[in-house]
Amino acid sequence: MNTAFQALTARLQAAGVPDARFDAAQLYRFVTGRDPRLDDGPSPEEAARLEALAARRAAREPLQYLLGEWDFLDFTLKVGPGVLCPRADSEVVCETAIELLRDKPAPVVLDLCAGTGCLGLGVARACPGAQVTCVEKSAEAWPYLQANTAGTAVRTVLADIFAWYRTLAPESVDLILSNPPYLTAGEMAALMPETAHEPAMALDGGEDGLAFYRLLTARYRMALRPGGWLVLEIGCAQAADVLALGATQGWSHGRCRKDYGGNDRVIVLQKPEKTG
Numbered sequence: 422m423n424t425a426f427q428a429l430t431a432r433l434q435a436a437g438v439p440d441a442r443f444d445a446a447q448l449y450r451f452v453t454g455r456d457p458r459l460d461d462g463p464s465p466e467e468a469a470r471l472e473a474l475a476a477r478r479a480a481r482e483p484l485q486y487l488l489g490e491w492d493f494l495d496f497t498l499k500v501g502p503g504v505l506c507p508r509a510d511s512e513v514v515c516e517t518a519i520e521l522l523r524d525k526p527a528p529v530v531l532d533l534c535a536g537t538g539c540l541g542l543g544v545a546r547a548c549p550g551a552q553v554t555c556v557e558k559s560a561e562a563w564p565y566l567q568a569n570t571a572g573t574a575v576r577t578v579l580a581d582i583f584a585w586y587r588t589l590a591p592e593s594v595d596l597i598l599s600n601p602p603y604l605t606a607g608e609m610a611a612l613m614p615e616t617a618h619e620p621a622m623a624l625d626g627g628e629d630g631l632a633f634y635r636l637l638t639a640r641y642r643m644a645l646r647p648g649g650w651l652v653l654e655i656g657c658a659q660a661a662d663v664l665a666l667g668a669t670q671g672w673s674h675g676r677c678r679k680d681y682g683g684n685d686r687v688i689v690l691q692k693p694e695k696t697g
Contacts (some may be wrong), residue, residue, distance in 0.1 A: 425468060425471070426462075429448065429449065430442045433445055433479060435479075436480075444484050447484060447488065448474050448478065448488075452474065453467050474487050481614035482618050483615045485501075485506040485507075486501050493507040493511070493512065493537075493542075494515060494539075494543050498538070498539055499569050500565060502561075503561030503565070504537055504562040504565040504620065505600075505620065510654075510680045510681075510684075511539060511654055513686055514540060514598060514600060514654045515543035517687050517689060518596055518598045519543070519548060521596060521652070522596060525551075527550040528550070529551075529593060530553045530595065530597070531641075532544070532555045533582045534558075535555035536557060536562050536600070536623060537565050538555045538557075539569075542573065545573060545575050552574075553575045556585060557579060558580065558581045558582065560579075563577075582633075586640040586641050593644060594645050595649050596645075596649060597637070597645065597649075598652040598653070599633070599654070602626045603630045603656045603659060604626050605627075605630040606628045608656075630656060631659070631662055638666045638669075638690065642670060642672065647694045648691065649692045651689070651691075653689075655687070655688050657684035660688060664690075671693065673691050673692075676689050
């Protein structure tokens, strides 16, 4: 029996880590390169490394940060302190954008509040002709975005989206997607321990969680071509509010898509086609 692995699992369970056995197995494989179920135990050097990581995970530092990378769709992203961890819930945002772009040979796409670049990179991989630009404000997240987009055709911009819209030519973009900060002030005050390690800049959506949705629906519509799309990740209780913002700003065909957990997750808005 691998007593070191059993002890690691028990330690994480005692610290309240969700799915402690999974995390323990991930850390064990990361350090040793071996399956803990088939291994007799770590070497002294491996045990020391494992102890250091176990202490950080027991302090509820995200597993993604400890491993330094995380899978998203069919690829792997560099991740660490200072950038939002990519989540499986966001995959449906990317999938929605890809479906909307299916018949466009060379669409121009913006990923705003890009973080690791997961959304923009997902679109670029699925739509090889797409011209994708990832925009991120955080100097701490920027190195991860640079590392993840290196060797791809994805363009990166270090900018604040509250001002960057002014640089865009009218009717020059086919689709904008974003996973903006959307937590309310109350939610920010009651974060899960792991989420509290992630950058507040990537989480805080203002008092009611809608600050970025107001910006995106009001200021980025001009940049889209008629018939272009805005694809937004939302919190599970925000669908009605964000759809209402879209209607107020003149967007059409608003709809909500659920994630694979059955929660409202994606709002899709279309810029009306020109008439006459």
